[in-house]
Amino acid sequence: MAQGWTAFLVEGDITRYPGSAIVNAANSALAGGGGVDGAIHRAAGPELSEACRRIGGCPTGEARVTPGFRLPARYVIHAVGPIWRGGGHDEARLLASAYRSSLDQAEALAVPDVAFPALSIGAYGYPAGEATRIALSTVFGYPRRHLELVTFVVFSPTVRRIYRETARELGWPLKEVSDFDEIPLPSQPR
Ligand code: APR
Numbered sequence: 261m262a263q264g265w266t267a268f269l270v271e272g273d274i275t276r277y278p279g280s281a282i283v284n285a286a287n288s289a290l291a292g293g294g295g296v297d298g299a300i301h302r303a304a305g306p307e308l309s310e311a312c313r314r315i316g317g318c319p320t321g322e323a324r325v326t327p328g329f330r331l332p333a334r335y336v337i338h339a340v341g342p343i344w345r346g347g348g349h350d351e352a353r354l355l356a357s358a359y360r361s362s363l364d365q366a367e368a369l370a371v372p373d374v375a376f377p378a379l380s381i382g383a384y385g386y387p388a389g390e391a392t393r394i395a396l397s398t399v400f401g402y403p404r405r406h407l408e409l410v411t412f413v414v415f416s417p418t419v420r421r422i423y424r425e426t427a428r429e430l431g432w433p434l435k436e437v438s439d440f441d442e443i444p445l446p447s448q449p450r
Pocket of ligand 1: 272273274275285286287291292293294295296297298299300341377378379380381382383384385386413414415416419
């Protein structure tokens, strides 16, 4: 069951997402880093580090919210995915939990749309195919309320292909677009 989601797949830089909220692939110290975390911190400006410092940290499998500061998106949902340690250390449950907690935070903000990067498949080493199955199954299976639209933002043609093929295999309706401006964002008061 697709739970009525409108879902998009785009290859691009998530810091340019023009909707309500983006998810960050953070670490449990919320200390900033490389990859998508580094890009989000650079684009949001130094206020983001300060806001993260005030929160103090976030356990693996959970998520915390800050404003987006200088980003186009109003909020950043900092999700902490697991580090891949061979698959026998609860990684699958923790990755699903990071996606679910991010959606819980988005629902608590009552936003209509959210964009996800591919949590854990970069520096944290999670095998991309398996992580994508978890990402898509968790999001599409989520009992959304305010949320209407989700965008998966990938950063390479290889990962884009994995998302496309996994969605097809699982039967989830994922629409591929070539830029953010092709995504029909729900309007909301700012
Ligand atoms: N927009 C979208 N996706 C991006 C961007 C970006 N600007 N930059 C990188 N990515 C992609 C990567 O190519 C990868 O496919 O995000 C995916 C996740 O990779 P990482 O950012 O390395 O995240 P993760 O594997 O979860 O590792 C988290 O890395 O940066 C540190 O502080 C972070 O310690 C944490 C760890």
